[in-house]
Amino acid sequence: MSKRVLVTGGAGFLGSHLCEALLARGQEVLCVDNFFTGRRANIAHLLGHPRFELLRHDVTFPLYVEVDEIYNLACPASPRHYQHDPVQTTKTSVIGAINMLGLAKRTKARILQASTSEVYGDPEVHPQVEGYWGRVNPIGPRSCYDEGKRCAETLFFDYRRQHGLSIKVMRIFNTYGPRMDVDDGRVVSNFVLQALRGEDITLYGEGAQTRSFCYVDDLVAAMIALMATDDAVTGPINVGNPHELSIRDLAERVIALTGSQSRLIHRPMPADDPRQRRPDITQAKAALGWAPSTALDEGLSRTIAYFRELLAKEARTA
Ligand code: NAD
Ligand code: UDP
Ligand code: UDP
Numbered sequence: 001m002s003k004r005v006l007v008t009g010g011a012g013f014l015g016s017h018l019c020e021a022l023l024a025r026g027q028e029v030l031c032v033d034n035f036f037t038g039r040r041a042n043i044a045h046l047l048g049h050p051r052f053e054l055l056r057h058d059v060t061f062p063l064y065v066e067v068d069e070i071y072n073l074a075c076p077a078s079p080r081h082y083q084h085d086p087v088q089t090t091k092t093s094v095i096g097a098i099n100m101l102g103l104a105k106r107t108k109a110r111i112l113q114a115s116t117s118e119v120y121g122d123p124e125v126h127p128q129v130e131g132y133w134g135r136v137n138p139i140g141p142r143s144c145y146d147e148g149k150r151c152a153e154t155l156f157f158d159y160r161r162q163h164g165l166s167i168k169v170m171r172i173f174n175t176y177g178p179r180m181d182v183d184d185g186r187v188v189s190n191f192v193l194q195a196l197r198g199e200d201i202t203l204y205g206e207g208a209q210t211r212s213f214c215y216v217d218d219l220v221a222a223m224i225a226l227m228a229t230d231d232a233v234t235g236p237i238n239v240g241n242p243h244e245l246s247i248r249d250l251a252e253r254v255i256a257l258t259g260s261q262s263r264l265i266h267r268p269m270p271a272d273d274p275r276q277r278r279p280d281i282t283q284a285k286a287a288l289g290w291a292p293s294t295a296l297d298e299g300l301s302r303t304i305a306y307f308r309e310l311l312a313k314e315a316r317t318a
Contacts, residue, residue: 002051004028004066006109008059008100009073011038013179014114014172014216018071019043021220023051030065034058036088037076042179059096060088063103069227070111072100075149077116078184079142079270086144093148094155101159104166112168112227113156115236117277118146119171127244127278130171130236140272153236166231170223173240173279177216177299178306188213191251192300192307195260205269207248210276214241215299218292225288233287240279241292257300 005022009015010031015038019029028051031043035056046052057063059074075092076082082089097113104111120128121136136146159165176188194201222239245253251264284290 002026002028003068004030006030006032006065006067006070007073008032008071008096009038009075009114011035011040011043011054012073012077013042013177013181014175014219015071015073016042016179017177017216017220018073018223019046019052021224023049025224027051029053030055030067032057032059032063033074037078037081037181037184039181059099060091062099065103067103067107067109070100070104070109071114071223071227072097072111073114075114075145078181078186079145080183080185081181082145083141086141089144090148093145093152097152097155101155101165105159105163110166110168110227111156112170112223113152115153115169115171116145116149117171117173117238117240117279118142119150119153120277121146122272122274123277126276127242127280128238129280130238130283137272142272157234160234167234168226168229169235169237170226171236171238171279172219173214173238173277174211175214175216175219175240177303180303182310187211187247187250188300188303189307191254192258192304193311195254195258195262196304196307196311198260198262200265201251201255201262202267203248203251203264204267204273206266207251207264208246209273210244210246210278211250212241212244212278213250213296213299214239214292215294215302218294222284222288222290225290229287237283237287238279238281239284239290240281242278242281243296244276244278245296253296253300254304257297258304
């Protein structure tokens, strides 16, 4: 029997890949999105599918539908986008979580929250383990996102304790791949586009800060695996690729793989930018039998191919 699965934020980068993967597994997918950062183009190829339905809706308002499972991804994810309207960002995480938890409570649906490594803030424990409580500035420019996501986690665990919901909280580390937004200012999309356009590559600060990048297909596989675990598995559970590198090294990989002539230049470091980040995925390996399998060069090559095609399409229509 196919399940009725709600994906909030389904027209976004991760959400569109998740919708695709769920359809491929025979599920019925209801994609809910207000198109703040998501795009129709991300799901255009799914619109004619008999088991796919799209609903334009803002999760800060109640939603009454009948579903078996909920993946709650709605929330702008890049600093440029979540800082554009920080009050709406907090509302989306907090009120959005309340509404989706209320929906899960009424329909007895299992619900998964797309949380984030940002709940650890600028961490003093490295690599980050789930038991670490984090170091987040509550009043800075990143706080609307970090604290909104932290409060959403609180709500998930309180709905479990108070109402017995079946919850899954996944802390997602930096993820990249095709359909990243061109304008969202994230490092992988910025560097690939700069390299392909022959523009200077912008390292914020010295580029010595580190991140660990997970390819989107690996991430989606972990999401589906977590949803399929039994009720005792709630998380929070880290999902990401533990391969850590400096932002400067990332720029050099992108230059090598694109064959670009771009130069590296420096820009000021943004406020509260975490200096290092790498997931400890011991729990994901044990609970999900999962580990990422896409090497950085392979994932970057696929991402570069996507952006190359996008730029070629733009040039043809210009
Ligand atoms: P994205 O911006 O591409 O997708 C977010 C989607 O949510 C968009 O389609 C947007 O239109 C939609 N949305 C925003 N506010 C909404 C609202 N109020 N009502 C309905 N829809 C709304 O970002 P993404 O990278 O695909 O991220 C998806 C989720 O995963 C987010 O919750 C994000 O916080 C989380 N996450 C992503 C990463 C990453 O590296 N990509 C890392 C950690 C966590
Ligand atoms: N809610 C929703 N869809 C539903 C059920 C509830 O959007 O199918 C919203 C509802 O508007 C409420 C929120 O979820 O504000 C929390 O629901 P809950 O039942 O926990 O709280 P209550 O309704 O008692 O305030
Ligand atoms: N970054 C950079 N140049 C860019 C965009 C980002 O050096 O053009 C850096 C940024 O300062 C951060 C890292 O790359 O240290 C990852 O940034 P992103 O916004 O992708 O994700 P997050 O900071 O949320 O992990």
